[in-house]
Amino acid sequence: EAGVAQSPRYKIIEKRQSVAFWCNPISGHATLYWYQQILGQGPKLLIQFQNNGVVDDSQLPKDRFSAERLKGVDSTLKIQPAKLEDSAVYLCASSLSQRVGYTFGSGTRLTVV
Amino acid sequence: AQTVTQSQPEMSVQEAETVTLSCTYDTSESDYYLFWYKQPPSRQMILVIRQEAYKQQNATENRFSVNFQKAAKSFSLKISDSQLGDAAMYFCARYNNNDMRFGAGTRLTVKP
Numbered sequence: 001e002a003g004v005a006q007s008p009r010y011k012i013i014e015k016r017q018s019v020a021f022w023c024n025p026i027s028g029h030a031t032l033y034w035y036q037q038i039l040g041q042g043p044k045l046l047i048q049f050q051n052n053g054v055v056d057d058s059q060l061p062k063d064r065f066s067a068e069r070l071k072g073v074d075s076t077l078k079i080q081p082a083k084l085e086d087s088a089v090y091l092c093a094s095s096l097s098q099r100v101g102y103t104f105g106s107g108t109r110l111t112v113v
Numbered sequence: 114a115q116t117v118t119q120s121q122p123e124m125s126v127q128e129a130e131t132v133t134l135s136c137t138y139d140t141s142e143s144d145y146y147l148f149w150y151k152q153p154p155s156r157q158m159i160l161v162i163r164q165e166a167y168k169q170q171n172a173t174e175n176r177f178s179v180n181f182q183k184a185a186k187s188f189s190l191k192i193s194d195s196q197l198g199d200a201a202m203y204f205c206a207r208y209n210n211n212d213m214r215f216g217a218g219t220r221l222t223v224k225p
Contacts, residue, residue: 003157033213042117042204042215043158055211089156098208099146099165104158 004105012111018080025094035091119216126195134190136205145209152202
């Protein structure tokens with residue numbers, strides 16, 4: 001089966017600019033996650049979707065981050081405006097059942113200068 | 114907060130030797146799942162092994178095995194016959210109540 005696809009692979013922007021990341025999960029996986037991984041740390045959940053509904057966005061900085069999953073398939077994560085501390089790898093994952101683990105994409109490395 | 118702790122930021126092993134990575138976790142639940150993920154420089158997190166908390170038998174996957182000590186809330190990963198391709202960041206994770214939480218990771222270096 002095809003894996004979780006993410007784009008772009010790298011992005012460099014200036015602070016206060018906007019950026020968007022795209023994720024296409026494994027076909028049939030109802031649950032989709034966006035994680036932020038700051039250098040030297042483990043991934044931290046930003047938002048979880050079940051189909052096209054939000055299950056958990058408690059750690060999403062809603063003043064600047066937004067995410068959507070139209071039609072319950074692919075998803076976009078947007079940052080507007082970006083801050084220096086948003087520099088991180090943004091990982092997308094999907095799962096059929098959370099108990100068996102997630103399948104991750106290769107992530108987008110964002111650098112804010 | 115219910116946390117996952119990996120006390121070894123870095124570990125090193127000689128090729129063909131065995132290494133053990135430590136992980137402890139905190140949870141008030143009796144039903145939960147534990148995972149080890151590998152993250153090579155390509156950044157993609159790859160599931161290495163999983164353990165259901167209700168199972169007493171330790172999980173094994175080829176050269177990878179775990180030592181699950183439920184009372185101590187410990188979940189260590191043993192890599193036998195280490196290979197150069199095992200070099201990566203390893204993350205321990207705990208899932209319960211719709212919440213997957215990761216540790217800070219251990220960087221494993223394999224020396225030829």
